[in-house]
Amino acid sequence: MIRNNLCMQVPLCVALSLASYVASAAELGRPTEPKAVQKTNFSLGLVASDSDTKDSTSNGTFGLSGIATMPIGDIVGASLSGTYSRSTARTSDVLLDVSSPDQTRPSCRFNNTELAASVFARWPTLGRVSASYGNGSLSSDCGDQSMFVTTGDDELGTDNYRLLAEAYLGNFTLGATHTSTELEDGPKLESDIFNATWYPINSLRVTLSGGDLYEQDTYGIEIEHQPEFMGDSLGVALGYTVVDREQEVGTISFSVIYHFGTKVELKTRDRQYR
Amino acid sequence: MRRLKGEEVHYLPGARGVAGLFLMALLAGCGGSGGDESTRTEISTNAISFSAPAPDAATPATQVFTATFGDEIAHLAVVHSGAAISAVTSTMNGRTATITVEPVAPNTVGPGTYIGAVAVTGYTCADATCGKLAAGATSTVAVSYQVSPVVQFVTPYVETAGVADEVILRGVGFNRFLVEGVRFGDVAATAITQVNASEIRATHPALPAGDYPVRLVSSNHQGVVPTTATLRVRNPVVYAATTLAYPTAATEIRGLVYDAERTSLLAVTDAGGGSLIRYPYTGGAWGAPTEVAAGLRDVALSAAGTTLNGITSTTYVPIDPVALTIGTAITAPSMTTDSFLKSITVGNDDIGLITTGIAGSTPTTPYLYSPFTSALIAATVAINNASQGMSANGATAYLIQGDPTTTTDLPVYEYTTNGNGIATATFSLHQNGIPPVLARNETRLVMNGVRVYDQAETFLAVLPGTTGSVVLRPDGKRAYTYDRFAGGILTFDTSVDPGEVFPALGPVTPISGDPGQGVRMIISPDGGTLFIAGSNQIVVQPTPAL
Numbered sequence A: 001m002i003r004n005n006l007c008m009q010v011p012l013c014v015a016l017s018l019a020s021y022v023a024s025a026a027e028l029g030r031p032t033e034p035k036a037v038q039k040t041n042f043s044l045g046l047v048a049s050d051s052d053t054k055d056s057t058s059n060g061t062f063g064l065s066g067i068a069t070m071p072i073g074d075i076v077g078a079s080l081s082g083t084y085s086r087s088t089a090r091t092s093d094v095l096l097d098v099s100s101p102d103q104t105r106p107s108c109r110f111n112n113t114e115l116a117a118s119v120f121a122r123w124p125t126l127g128r129v130s131a132s133y134g135n136g137s138l139s140s141d142c143g144d145q146s147m148f149v150t151t152g153d154d155e156l157g158t159d160n161y162r163l164l165a166e167a168y169l170g171n172f173t174l175g176a177t178h179t180s181t182e183l184e185d186g187p188k189l190e191s192d193i194f195n196a197t198w199y200p201i202n203s204l205r206v207t208l209s210g211g212d213l214y215e216q217d218t219y220g221i222e223i224e225h226q227p228e229f230m231g232d233s234l235g236v237a238l239g240y241t242v243v244d245r246e247q248e249v250g251t252i253s254f255s256v257i258y259h260f261g262t263k264v265e266l267k268t269r270d271r272q273y274r
Numbered sequence B: 001m002r003r004l005k006g007e008e009v010h011y012l013p014g015a016r017g018v019a020g021l022f023l024m025a026l027l028a029g030c031g032g033s034g035g036d037e038s039t040r041t042e043i044s045t046n047a048i049s050f051s052a053p054a055p056d057a058a059t060p061a062t063q064v065f066t067a068t069f070g071d072e073i074a075h076l077a078v079v080h081s082g083a084a085i086s087a088v089t090s091t092m093n094g095r096t097a098t099i100t101v102e103p104v105a106p107n108t109v110g111p112g113t114y115i116g117a118v119a120v121t122g123y124t125c126a127d128a129t130c131g132k133l134a135a136g137a138t139s140t141v142a143v144s145y146q147v148s149p150v151v152q153f154v155t156p157y158v159e160t161a162g163v164a165d166e167v168i169l170r171g172v173g174f175n176r177f178l179v180e181g182v183r184f185g186d187v188a189a190t191a192i193t194q195v196n197a198s199e200i201r202a203t204h205p206a207l208p209a210g211d212y213p214v215r216l217v218s219s220n221h222q223g224v225v226p227t228t229a230t231l232r233v234r235n236p237v238v239y240a241a242t243t244l245a246y247p248t249a250a251t252e253i254r255g256l257v258y259d260a261e262r263t264s265l266l267a268v269t270d271a272g273g274g275s276l277i278r279y280p281y282t283g284g285a286w287g288a289p290t291e292v293a294a295g296l297r298d299v300a301l302s303a304a305g306t307t308l309n310g311i312t313s314t315t316y317v318p319i320d321p322v323a324l325t326i327g328t329a330i331t332a333p334s335m336t337t338d339s340f341l342k343s344i345t346v347g348n349d350d351i352g353l354i355t356t357g358i359a360g361s362t363p364t365t366p367y368l369y370s371p372f373t374s375a376l377i378a379a380t381v382a383i384n385n386a387s388q389g390m391s392a393n394g395a396t397a398y399l400i401q402g403d404p405t406t407t408t409d410l411p412v413y414e415y416t417t418n419g420n421g422i423a424t425a426t427f428s429l430h431q432n433g434i435p436p437v438l439a440r441n442e443t444r445l446v447m448n449g450v451r452v453y454d455q456a457e458t459f460l461a462v463l464p465g466t467t468g469s470v471v472l473r474p475d476g477k478r479a480y481t482y483d484r485f486a487g488g489i490l491t492f493d494t495s496v497d498p499g500e501v502f503p504a505l506g507p508v509t510p511i512s513g514d515p516g517q518g519v520r521m522i523i524s525p526d527g528g529t530l531f532i533a534g535s536n537q538i539v540v541q542p543t544p545a546l
Helices: A002-027 A266-272 B015-029
Strands: A041-053 A058-072 A076-090 A108-123 A127-141 A155-169 A172-183 A188-201 A204-211 A217-225 A234-244 A249-260 B041-043 B047-052 B063-069 B075-081 B085-093 B096-103 B112-125 B133-147 B150-155 B158-160 B165-172 B179-184 B191-196 B199-204 B210-218 B230-234 B242-245 B253-259 B264-269 B275-282 B290-293 B298-301 B308-311 B315-319 B340-346 B352-357 B367-370 B375-378 B387-390 B396-400 B410-416 B421-429 B444-447 B451-454 B459-462 B469-472 B478-483 B488-493 B520-523 B529-533 B537-542
Touching: A041 B133, A058 A108, A058 B133, A108 A155, A108 B075, A127 B075, A188 A266, A204 A266, A249 B133, B041 B112, B041 B133, B047 B063, B047 B096, B063 B075, B063 B133, B075 B085, B075 B096, B085 B112, B096 B112, B096 B133, B150 B210, B158 B165, B165 B210, B179 B191, B179 B199, B199 B210, B253 B298, B253 B520, B253 B529, B264 B298, B264 B537, B308 B340, B315 B340, B340 B387, B352 B387, B396 B421, B396 B444, B444 B469, B469 B520, B478 B520, B478 B529
Parallel strands: B047 B133, B158 B230, B298 B340
Antiparallel strands: A041 A058, A041 A249, A058 A076, A076 A108, A108 A127, A127 A155, A155 A172, A172 A188, A188 A204, A204 A217, A217 A234, A234 A249, B041 B063, B063 B096, B075 B112, B085 B096, B112 B133, B150 B165, B165 B199, B179 B210, B191 B199, B210 B230, B242 B537, B253 B264, B264 B275, B275 B290, B298 B308, B308 B315, B340 B352, B352 B367, B367 B375, B387 B396, B396 B410, B410 B421, B444 B451, B451 B459, B469 B478, B478 B488, B520 B529, B529 B537
């Protein structure tokens, strides 16, 4: 209980700390960038991931994502994002069929679409606070009857609300995100994720994360690189996350993101454009 | 404030260290390994078995199991594999899904053992916004399905007590299980030969009189292999020489069948347009015959002796072999104008082979009658007024063709029951009115009453040209001819190849009456009695002991 209370309060703590930190910095006359988003920008990405659950099925996912980020005044920005992904569960490991080895096994496919809008305030040298709303839809096709538990059919709508706070500390960024997701006709999922990001060089980012989805420890690492020879427009990210539970779930992900019109270093992009 | 080039930003002292400690503290604070139970899926059983006693049996009832899943499961996926499962459906009630497994119809997959699986996987949200799903535990139910092979028929279905012999088992799925033996009741066969998926030849030892269910012995079949075949072993019946009169005067004998199971004789004459007469033999004496006029042209017992298959000029009719009640007639489709159904035999698969005739030298199409579909199906060949003879084991029939005007030899056809194919034999003849005769196990064949062939259709020698009718002893080693000109029955040793002509063994055996014209002769399965029928009457004659 103590842990839960702590986790629930952390985003608020981070936000308050950040606000206090911003105020202190202002008082001390620290240099800050005037605009939350330097200019409107667009990014388009391809995402692939493979998730494997111990002694169960594995999933392969391929998707597209796009985001548009725009300034609203000096310290306020907004973004609109959209994602489509399709996952295919591999069932061969859990189905026995020695009598007809060539028979096609049914597999599960999940389609996900999500649209999200965010409003944030950012002080490019200090940090950012953000609030988001997203609406998503999941659908499944498993051959046999399969269903989402709460809806009783093969579609599930989701609404999510997200609060984010980030603090920029030199080559580090600390962040915390609280997400509240309402499943259609179902329960509300509350989760917190904490990030620590390090920029060894301005075009390379290493992010460690930890979360508590379903009260289960979730750890992750992601490395994103924006090679200079690609004109600072293309980012490549490789990540791995693990859910530490009885049947451990490991997910490796790879993404390629192209940024239209903004040829800036990764660190700058993260703190002044995204 | 714009930062000047080269100007460094100064952060609060120890900021990096603070950041690292801050993150570590938060991660540590949120540590927890609970929730495993909430992502589990529990099923009520790990295995389901279906069983069908035969390929044509009803589809086994569906079976149900439940899956109970944890609070965090957002999606339940049920997938299956295996040819034996037709469908899997599920209904949700709270955190429990009732999953129904429906097997396919046995005749869809056929005999065999099939395995499959139903996998139930609970999926949880994989990220904070539930944009992806991650699999939780998968629970798998193994599904097994056995569709049993079936022994449908054994032929001949009546055997003689105290005599070992080979019989033919017909059925389905013999190749889908390991057949290690055949049992007649509790008695094991002394030899078996698996011909293919539907035929096994098995030799039974000498058995006492009784009825013996015929079963396969298979170690990889769960339970006893079903059977509908019963071998009926009967003591030899010693018939005294006698004559049996027709209740109604006739001018032609059309068909003659000995019912060894029920010791009765069945004859079809032309009286009344085609009368069926049954002569029962009980208590050591022939009883009063019963007669029914049904326009019949021929009859043949079914492979299990349960039905007397009759034909009229245009229809197939099932007949009760004891009460002689006539069943529903089935009209032969697409018959050639003025043609008629001529003769019928029944193979060891219980399918009837029906030849057709017509006035004139014209080929017409034979038919196959299937009791399984109750339909007459035209064969793909046309044969000229074919006469036929089937071996007692129901495996092979020969068809000889031609009408009285035919002077040139025409192809002889061989019908093979296993596959129901009609193909030309290796020799040609034109018929003289005496149908082909085969030994019980096809070891000898007599065409036109005189020409003797071995099983490979190699011509051996001829019998006297004055032969009016001929039968072969069940073992094929003797031929008995009714020879009006010789004055009775002549016996020949057909186990040897004598060269050109078979010499008679011993003197002619006189018979107890004059059967009349157009004689047909049959022999009892024990080989002890000849039944000689003609236009006048039926003569019952003990087989010459030669």
